[in-house]
Amino acid sequence: MKKIALGILVGAVAAVLTVGVASALPQNDGIDRAKGISPAIDDEGNVVAPPDFVSPFPPQLSESELTKTVFIRYAPGFQKDKPCDYDGVCDPDEKGWCADCKGGGEEEPPTTACYGFLSGAKPKWNWVEDYVYNDGNLAVPSSDAVNTWEAPVSRDIFGDGNYTPGYEWGDYDYVNSISYGDYEEEGVIAVTAIWFRGKNIYEYDIMFDTDYFPGSGVDLDTVVLHEFGHGAGLGDLYDSTCSDNVMYGYYTGVKTTLADGDIVGIQTLYGSK
Numbered sequence: 529m530k531k532i533a534l535g536i537l538v539g540a541v542a543a544v545l546t547v548g549v550a551s552a553l554p555q556n557d558g559i560d561r562a563k564g565i566s567p568a569i570d571d572e573g574n575v576v577a578p579p580d581f582v583s584p585f586p587p588q589l590s591e592s593e594l595t596k597t598v599f600i601r602y603a604p605g606f607q608k609d610k611p612c613d614y615d616g617v618c619d620p621d622e623k624g625w626c627a628d629c630k631g632g633g634e635e636e637p638p639t640t641a642c643y644g645f646l647s648g649a650k651p652k653w654n655w656v657e658d659y660v661y662n663d664g665n666l667a668v669p670s671s672d673a674v675n676t677w678e679a680p681v682s683r684d685i686f687g688d689g690n691y692t693p694g695y696e697w698g699d700y701d702y703v704n705s706i707s708y709g710d711y712e713e714e715g716v717i718a719v720t721a722i723w724f725r726g727k728n729i730y731e732y733d734i735m736f737d738t739d740y741f742p743g744s745g746v747d748l749d750t751v752v753l754h755e756f757g758h759g760a761g762l763g764d765l766y767d768s769t770c771s772d773n774v775m776y777g778y779y780t781g782v783k784t785t786l787a788d789g790d791i792v793g794i795q796t797l798y799g800s801k
Contacts, residue, residue, distance in 0.1 A: 591700040594723040594730055597646055598698075599758050601751060603740060604779055606715025642770035642789025643796065644763035651724040652761040652797040658687035659704035659732075660695055665742065666706050667691065669749050673756040676784070680791045681798035685760050697721065697735035704759070709735045717741075717779065718751050720758040732759035747782045750774075754783075762793050 645651070661670060667689060674686045686704075695705040698721050711719055717740045721733045734755045740746050757775050758764075764777035771780055773787040786794070 594725045597722050599720045600716055601718040603715050603717045642773050643793025646761055649727050651727050651729050653685055653729050656684050656687045660690050660692035661706040662693040663708050669752040670706050673753045677760055680795055682801050683798055697733045705733045707735050708738050711737045717746050718755050720755045750783045761797050
């Protein structure tokens with residue numbers, strides 16, 4: 529009788545301990561559910577390396593982590609004969625965006641291939657972001673430019689344009705802005721600032737100078753198309769053999785279609801159809 533009573537007592541204690549442990553520790557239902565949806569846990573419950581995954585959205589980097597390049601488009605009569613000489617010395621007549629003046633050699637020298645990039649790493653958009661413009665008159669020219677650059681490639685480069693005033697040119701604020709404004713230097717028809725790191729572009733700002741737009745003899749559509757080329761990751765060209773290309777650095781008249789060099793350059797970045 530004592531043995532039976534002792535067995536009942538031990539069983540009761542074990543039951544209490546079991547209830548206590550069960551109430552103190554969670555069940556493995558979460559692990560079971562995770563196995564059904566997570567590639568990081570196999571059928572036996574072992575943790576395995578997840579597959580490669582590229583996020584469609586960029587990390588929000590600080591401006592100090594990025595390289596900023598500014599492309600300046602001069603009006604006829606104000607353009608420099610030799611904006612960059614790539615001799616390793618920042619000459620007084622060279623602009624800050626020239627490789628010699630940036631210290632990092634980030635800008636590619638012009639080539640006779642009639643296309644060039646922001647740097648040797650060929651940074652581009654690896655996700656699609658919308659842009660904003662501060663004047664409704666920029667809606668159609670910017671949309672036409674986007675369609676022209678995207679026509680030869682296999683994917684979207686730019687997002688949609690939206691009328692949203694208030695964003696300043698040249699501020700790294702995670703917003704791609706297209707605007708009218710007054711640039712501080714005389715003879716400038718447009719400027720584009722681009723922030724990039726490695727193979728990724730993180731933002732572009734484009735401004736068209738109110739000294740020339742609207743109402744001057746400079747064709748807005750031509751300039752918008754050129755500046756969006758910078759926004760996509762293309763650099764300026766200064767070899768005179770490339771003068772028929774949209775990305776030729778000097779304004780030489782109306783250009784609203786891409787030339788061969790422009791097409792090869794944009795397809796190098798984003799693939800061909």
